[in-house]
Amino acid sequence: MILTLTLNPAVDQNVQADRLVFEDRAYILSTNETPGGRGINASMVLAAFGAPTKAITAIGGKNGKRFAELLHGEGFPVEYVKIRNNVRGNLTIVDKQGLAVKLNERGPHLHATELAKFEKAVAENLPGAAWLMICGSLPPGVPPDFYARIIREAKQQGVATLLDTDGDALLHGLEAGPTAVAPNQAEAERLLNRALITRQHFQDAARRIRAMGADYVVLSLGSRGAVGAAENQLVEAVPPLVDAVCPIGAGDALAAAFVWATASGKPFADAVRWGVAAGTASATLPGISFANLAQSGQIYTRVELRVLSV
Numbered sequence: 001m002i003l004t005l006t007l008n009p010a011v012d013q014n015v016q017a018d019r020l021v022f023e024d025r026a027y028i029l030s031t032n033e034t035p036g037g038r039g040i041n042a043s044m045v046l047a048a049f050g051a052p053t054k055a056i057t058a059i060g061g062k063n064g065k066r067f068a069e070l071l072h073g074e075g076f077p078v079e080y081v082k083i084r085n086n087v088r089g090n091l092t093i094v095d096k097q098g099l100a101v102k103l104n105e106r107g108p109h110l111h112a113t114e115l116a117k118f119e120k121a122v123a124e125n126l127p128g129a130a131w132l133m134i135c136g137s138l139p140p141g142v143p144p145d146f147y148a149r150i151i152r153e154a155k156q157q158g159v160a161t162l163l164d165t166d167g168d169a170l171l172h173g174l175e176a177g178p179t180a181v182a183p184n185q186a187e188a189e190r191l192l193n194r195a196l197i198t199r200q201h202f203q204d205a206a207r208r209i210r211a212m213g214a215d216y217v218v219l220s221l222g223s224r225g226a227v228g229a230a231e232n233q234l235v236e237a238v239p240p241l242v243d244a245v246c247p248i249g250a251g252d253a254l255a256a257a258f259v260w261a262t263a264s265g266k267p268f269a270d271a272v273r274w275g276v277a278a279g280t281a282s283a284t285l286p287g288i289s290f291a292n293l294a295q296s297g298q299i300y301t302r303v304e305l306r307v308l309s310v
Contacts, residue, residue: 001052001053001054001128001129001130002043002046002051002052002053002054002129002130002131002132002133002259002260002263003053003054003055003056003122003125003126003129003131003132003133003159004039004040004042004043004046004053004054004055004056004132004133004135005039005055005056005057005118005122005132005133005134005135005150006037006038006039006040006055006056006057006058006135006136007057007058007110007118007136007137007138007139007142007146008037008058008088008107008136008137008138008139009035009036009037009039009040009057009058009067009087009088009136010035010036010037010063010067010087010088010089010090010104010105010107011033011034011035011036011063011066011067011070011087011088011089011090012033012034012035012036012089012090012091012092012288013031013032013033013089013090013091013092014031014032014033014034014092014094014287014288015028015030015031015091015092015093015094016028016029016030016031016094016095016096016286016287017029017093017094017095017096018095018096019095019096019097019099020093020095020097020099020100020101026095029096032287033066033070034070034287034288035067035070035071035074036090036288037057037135037136038135038136038164038252038255039055039056039057039133039134039135039136040055040057040071041135041249041252041253041256041288041290042133042135042164042252042255042256042259043055043074043076043256044074044076044290045252045253045256045257045260045278045282045290045291046076046256046259046260047074047075047076048075048290048291048292048293049256049257049260049278049292049293049296050293051260051263052076053076054076054077054078054079054125055076055077055078055079056078056079056081056118056121056122056125057078057079057080057081058080058081058082058083058087058108058110058114058118059080059081059082059083059087060082060083060084060085060086060087060108061085061086061087061108062086063086063087063088063089064083064086064087067087068080079121079125081114081117081118081121082117083108083110083111083114084108084111084114085108085109085110086108087107087108088104088105088106088107088108088139089105090102090103090104090105091103092248092288094245094246094248094287098243098244098245098246098247098283100246100247100248102248104137106137106139106140107137107139107140108139108140109139109140109141110139110140110141110142111141115142115146119149119150119153122150122153122154123153123157126153126154126157126159127157129157129159130159130160130263131159131160131161131162131179131259131262131263132150132154132159132160132161132162133161133162133164133255133256133259134147134150134151134161134162134163134164134165134173134178135164135165135252135255136164136165137165137166137167137169138165138169144167144168144169144171144172145172146169147163147165147169147172147173147176148172148173148175148176149176151163151173151176151177151178152176155176155177160179160180160262160263161178161179161180162178162179162180162181162182162255162258162259163178163180163181163182163214164181164182164183164251164252164255165187166183166187166190167187167190170183170187170191171191171212174209174212174213174214175212175213176213177213177214177215178213178214178215179214179215179216180214180215180216180217180218180258180259180262181209181214181216181217181218182217182218182219182220182251182254182255182258182275183209183217183219183220184219184220184221184222184251185202185219185220185221185222188205188209188219191209192205192208192209199236202219202221202227203227203234203236203308205219205227206219206227206228206229206234207229207234209229210229210230215230215231216228216229216230216262216268217229217230218254218255218258218272218275220251220254220255220275220279222247222250223239223244223247223280223283224238224239225237225238225239225276225280225303226254226272226275226276226279228268228269228271228272230268232309233268233269233307233309234307234308234309235268235269235272235305235306235307235308236305236306236308237269237272237273237275237276237303237304237305237306238276238303238304238305238306239276239277239279239280239299239302239303240280240299240302240303242280242283242284242299243284244283244284245283245284245285245286246283246285246286246287246288246289247283248288249282249288249289249290250279250280250282250283251279252290253275253278253279253281253282253290253291254275254276254278254279255275256278257271257274257275257277257278257279257296258271258272258274258275260274261274261275269305269307270305272305273300273303273305274296274300276303277296277297277299277300277303278290278291278296278299280299280303281295281296281298281299282296
């Protein structure tokens with residue numbers, strides 16, 4: 001079982017436009033709503049890959065009810081933690097060229113009693129789990145070391161962890177020694193307080209982030225693939241050129257496929273390759289949707305894997 005934790009889920013309103021331009025009109029081609037949140041997306045990918053997964057997430061307010069309606073029937077169990085305030089709503093606009101704008105609310109304020117419920121839910125689900133994916137932003141009211149506490153609890157239970165977050169939550173989480181972290185380029189730049197421009201920058205960043213506490217680092221670089229760092233190993237996975245329709249959620253697909261591959265016993269470099277394959281395949285699909293195992297496998301054979309050091 002691969003558990004996912006999403007403290008800050010959302011109802012995503014998705015708009016497909018003919019183009020994204022400033023100071024000129026564009027036309028809406030279609031709109032729809034989907035359940036959002038990095039951990040929710042990860043569970044969707046895992047379910048599409050045929051992997052057993054369970055999501056732990058929040059429910060509250062009118063948006064929470066709508067979120068649960070949208071999530072119903074996605075093919076994996078969900079454990080809801082009831083909160084007082086309304087689950088957030090996000091807006092994503094994507095045009096026919098694959099350009100995207102994503103506007104997220106910060107999310108509901110969580111109280112200490114509600115955080116205790118999340119900790120209890122995680123603790124009760126850890127027995128029998130192989131991995132716990134801790135995904136997304138911390139809502140207001142959550143201390144920045146909350147994910148670090150969850151990581152330590154999972155380690156005590158012998159459960160591997162992947163942390164996929166940003167800012168202080170990522171910094172404190174690294175101090176707890178997660179099994180893996182999967183920052184994107186912007187998140188890595190904020191963590192290291194430096195711009196990452198060249199291949200050498202990406203490689204150095206992956207090494208530095210690993211030195212901060214993680215066993216594995218998968219630095220997601222969008223259409224350029226990913227750089228992975230493990231003990232005495234640095235790899236690059238470079239995807240083929242594809243027509244990206246909607247890149248939103250591709251990083252979530254990468255993280256989920258990396259965990260799936262690792263949990264399946266595949267070596268680190270191959271797991272990074274599978275992650276890039278799933279992220280790339282998902283970016284070619286319309287709307288916020290995720291590639292299944294067969295679709296990802298078609299891209300996997302075309303991902304170039306470069307082992308930089310052993």
